Amino acid sequence: MKLQRIVFLLAASLLLLWVISPSPDIAAGGEAQITEETKYIALTFDDGPRPDTTGRLLDGLKERGAKVTFFLIGKQIANNTTLVQRMKAEGHQVGSHTWNHTKLQGQSCSVISAEICRTDAALRSLLGDGEYWVRPPYGLLDKCQESLFSVPLVTWSVDPEDWKLKNADKDVAAVLSHVQPGDIVLMHDSVPASVDAALRIVDKLQSQGYQFVTVQELLELKGITPQPGVMYYSDHKWR
Secondary structure (H helix, E strand, C coil), X not given: CHHHHHHHHHHHHHHHHHHHCCCCEECCCCCEECCCCCEXXXXXXXXXXXXXXXXHHHHHHHHHCCCCEEEECHHHCHHHHHHHHHHHXXXXXXXXXXXXXXXXXXCCHHHHHHHHHHHHHHHHHHHCCCXXXXXXXXXXXXXXXHHXXXXXXXXXXXXXXXXXXXXXXXXXXXXXXXXXCCEEEEEECCCHHHHHHHHHHHHHHHHCCEEECCHHHHHHHCCCCCCCCCEECECCCEC
């Protein structure tokens, strides 16, 4: 009788565990579906817009349903208004890369103000009011200068140095060998080979379950409220 009682209790325990264990999603065909968490990534482009490269990039991104972030050189906006308007209309984030691509580190407050305010004014005149985030040229800014900005600042966590390589195969390899969910990837839509590489990178990572979003979306999806004067490197690193 004692043995029968032990067997009964064991069987009851196993039944209870089976009842309370979470079950996988079952498709209509009866097969268990294992769902993966979406992997988000922000692809960003500096030094544009340029009519011979940026338009082709926008075409490719639209075909793939990918959203990215463009950091524009202010003095190039006036001659490329259609491209800039298209960026916003197609759901991309538009930001500032200063007026003259000036290295801000070590500069006076007046120089920084002129470089940022002039570009901000050009963007507001064309696209309307909004927050136009800033990427300091070369990613360089003194810590004490960050408080001068009324918008979030953006650098990157993956840099394939595409502006130097100018080789699509090497660009693709450099990104794919380092990228992780939550990364901010730096590229340049001013370089033809970079456009080729970027679209190949989108194709490859989308096939791996990545979704391309703007930098603002990347942070907000992680539950981060972007703050003025804070430098964001990825959705898990900032200062």
